[in-house]
Amino acid sequence: MTLKTVYIQTFGCQMNTADSAEMMLALSARGCISCQNAQKADVMLINTCTIREHAEHKALSLLGRLRKWKEAKFGRVIIFAGCAAERLGGEVKKKFPHVDIVCGAKSIDAFDKIIEASGLFGGAPAGAEPPAESSPIALVNIMRGCSCKCSYCIVPYVRGEASSLDFDEVLKNIQAKLDAGAKEIVLLGQTVNAYNYKGKNFAALLKEAVKLNGLDRLRYLSPHPLFITEEVAEVMATEPKIAKHLHLPVQSGSSKVLKEMKRGYSREEFLSKISLLKKGGIWVSTDIIVGYPTETEEDFKETLTLVDECNFSGAYCFKFSPRMGTPAFSLKELPVNIVEKRLDILLNKVKLNAKAAYKAQEGTIQRVLMESPHNGRTLSNFWVRTEKPYKTGDAVELTIKKAEESILLA
Ligand code: SF4
Structure with a gap:
């Protein structure tokens, strides 16, 4: 039996990364091996995200380009999976007839059955085992x-x-x-x-x-x-x-906007969760949406003061992206220049806070789990670069000599 090589392109969050790994396990059990070079691959698995319009466009434009990739070698297979696949459903094959298999996010658990039903993959080879981590x-x-x-x-x-x-x-x-x-x-x-x-x-x-x-x-x-x-x-x-770190999305510092977003908590309730976590020595990072359609200057200022009060060790800041089918889609968007200006101000504030959080680690001794010979993370999720190489996977006690913008040096 000839082994099929699989190239995986994952968009979006870590749940998608985990789903891609699960799908790869199912493919491995059918005699496929993973490969890092798309041009040499027999199977292209695209695991998509639809949380922002931009992410979905990226996946669809890749899909368009893959028509030539598929024609270049007989027997190539394209699998389109994940959240955009779920949202678009049957539309995908109509628009991109070169796609062989569509597996929406709700069907990932049934991926093995879906590839079996496609008839494009064989059964499990004798003695097939999941690859080691x-x-x-x-x-x-x-x-x-x-x-x-x-x-x-x-x-x-x-x-x-x-x-x-x-x-x-x-x-x-x-x-x-x-x-x-x-x-x-x-x-x-x-x-x-x-x-x-x-x-x-x-x-x-x-x-x-x-x-x-x-x-x-x-x-x-x-x-x-x-x-x-x-x-x-x-x-x-x-x-x-x-880990003494939590990535806890707040999305806005204004109770009014949080209510409109239907987040289920107020600014004050969020702050009380933060103090609960901080009492236990836990650092917090967050996600913030800028320019929600009803966000006023006052609301935005409340987000800025919340960032200072929480002293986040980092934050991902996003411009509001309207998604069809959600309640906020029908709201009138704020002018782009206002949203971009607010995003700039917020990014600067977040950067200053993160810098202070990294600076606070100077001189401390940290247990660092190495993710590559010179890079690892502390228990509080700060990135560390080491002068000396260590074995990947080793946990080492290191003194933090210096903090740079978003990395600690040891
Ligand atoms: S908690 Fe809210 S933002 Fe997070 S996935 Fe659910 S609906 Fe989306």
Whole structure:
């Protein structure tokens, strides 16, 4: 049997990265191997994102260009998967007839059946085994979908309602990744800390996961402020293997805008979650949307003051992007020049805060998990560059000599 080589292009969040890895496992079990050169590949798997219009356009324009790629070699296969595939459905094959398989985000769990039904891949070769982990970090999905329905977000429509994966299966999956060589596990879900499987909540999962053999570090993405409970904050503060960092999206500093976004919390409630986390020595970074259609100058100023109050160690700032099918799509957008000006001001503020957070690490001793010979991350998620090379996957105690813009030197 000839092995098919697979090139994967993943757009979007880490959940997509994890989904791509799962799809690759299914392909590996059918005799495929992954390859890093698209020109040499037999199979092109594009895992898409639709959270912003720009991300979807990028994937579709790649798909258009792939017609020539497919014609250049007989037997090539194109798989279009993920959130844009879910949103566009049957439209994809109509517009791009060179696509062989479409697998929407809600069908990722059925990917194996979908590729089997396509008849384009053989059965599992004898003795096929999942490939060993090469990175010290492994991503593990613990939830699918989201039930929050924020006014601007398309995720619940393309990924469906939230559902938690089986508690014991999740632990088994983590153990398998650790046995394959992973040192750090990242638990993933759209509202990961809303996890609840038959009464076993997220804090219970964290407490069990830290006991697993071979685990060095545990992180999770993306939490929702609503589900940061005292219990979760307590486990994070007291379990030494859980990262002392959280990426907690706030989206706006104005209670009025947060209400219109249907985020489910006010500015004050968010700030109280931050103080709960900070009491436990946890650094927080965030996501912020600039130029939500109803955002006034006053609202924007509240976002700026919130950034200062929270002292975020980093923030991803995005311009509002209207997505068809969401409640915010029908709102009149703010003029582009206003949104761009606000984004510039915010980016400068965020940069200053991040700089101060990095500076605060100077002179401290940090346990750094190496992700390549000269680069690793501290337990609080600060990037470190080392003079001396270390083995990837090793955890080393290092003194931070100097902080540069977004990197610590050791
Ligand atoms: S919590 Fe809100 S922003 Fe996050 S995925 Fe769900 S609907 Fe979208």
